[in-house]
Amino acid sequence: MHAALFPDLIVNGETVPHALVAAEAQNHSAPKGKPGIAWRKAANAVAIRTLLLQEARRRDLSADPAEVGPGRFETEEEALIRGLLETAVETLRPTAEDIRAEWARDPSRFRAPPLWEVSHILCACDPRDEKARIAAQARALDLSKRALDNPRSFARLASDHSDCGSKANGGALGQLGPGDTVPEFEAALRRMAEGEISAEPLLTRHGYHVIRMDAVAQGAVLPFEAVRLKVSDAMEKAAWARAARAFVDRLAADADITGADLRPV
Template sequence: MNALFPDVIVNGETIAPAAIAAEAQNHSGPRGKPGIAWRKAAQALTIRALLLQEAARRRLTAEAQELAPGRVETEEEALIRALLEEAVEMPEITADHVRAEWARDPDRFRSAPLWDASHILIACDPHDAAESAAAKARAEALIARLDGDAKGFATLAARESDCGSKSAGGALGQLGPGDSVPEFEAALRALKAEEITPEPVQTRHGWHVIRLNAVAPGEVLPFETVAPKITQALEKAAWARASRDFIAGLAARSEIAGATLDPI
């Protein structure tokens, strides 16, 4: 028994604390509360034990499959896959289901937005606290100088920016999702056309003053275009629900100590 946590026993099979500690590295928890990661790990290994025990009860065998180049299933992963393929019954996803999901809110299904943006970069090493603070202060001073007025943005960018786009007045042209680092994209999504970020935006490159020149939000896509994507999403959700129900059924028929399958 661990000094802090009870032994985890699934139908008489004890899960080693060392295995739980290793699994805990794959789970997150609030800082200063390692017990949450431990409980999540114990839950994951409890589910794994339930599935492997059921596979053994059914005397299943499975051949390992390649998951990706250089990545082949372990024997246990193959057994769990074979069990779920045999035991989990997938509800049928009909054309009516797909159309109903689309009709619930067609506005969710749009082509990707496009942002026409400009920026002023104050480059720095984000890991150097003093250098980063100085760069941020410089960016804040530029925002104060602009005072929300975008007319002088290009002139200021040409003089102050540390990015090669300074030769074009800071213009970056049209950007779509994934074309910029996540922090930069998040700032673009929060801006309206012709707005400037009220605070500098930090990325791995330094601090940015960003202007959104224009935005094309994307068009609502017709049902025929998005139907395959909706079908895939509904099938994935249905599979997840059916798998959870199957595991819950195994747990209800089992003796489990030291772990819970309740949400953590």
């Protein structure tokens, strides 16, 4: 990305170094061969940061870097921006009526964790070993086809061919809940219906899995009191984000900016 191809970013008379925008552009995606899109996204982000820093200094705020991790602190600029937003962005806490109305809009969004009863056939391999991975994939594809052609044979196929200790139980893993398996296996379970056998073997760090969903118990809808604080927190965060966006929009509307486009969309 050649900085000279892009216009200078100037915010209220302050020229922002191209290097700052170029560094920010690494954090933004763009279609291959269209670096201008990433540059424009970066220029907008840097323009907002510059506006916020200018406003913090106009208000004569001082930086008080907070610890954001063990031994890691905010930069002075991050602390200034946080201090400004804490000072300038105010929101009202949602009322009890607002919280109940938000929950009542769709109570089914708030459920206890699901439970899945699952069986699988594992064709073990180290995915980093290409030769072993290809061989395991071929085995898994064959076993998957055989299981799909004759679903009643699943337990026997697992007993005869699985590389998991569950083969002693016909591949049955018992009941699983969120967090009990590797993320990619859990993601597959969330997509499966009761009685379904996976159409394609799933690759995880353990190898290829042919999966059968034996039973699904969707978590019960939780009562209002069990989720009241969660709903309230989500509403407060959403309200704060809207107020912060409105504050930035006001700063941008009063600013003289070239090289970025901060018009509200």
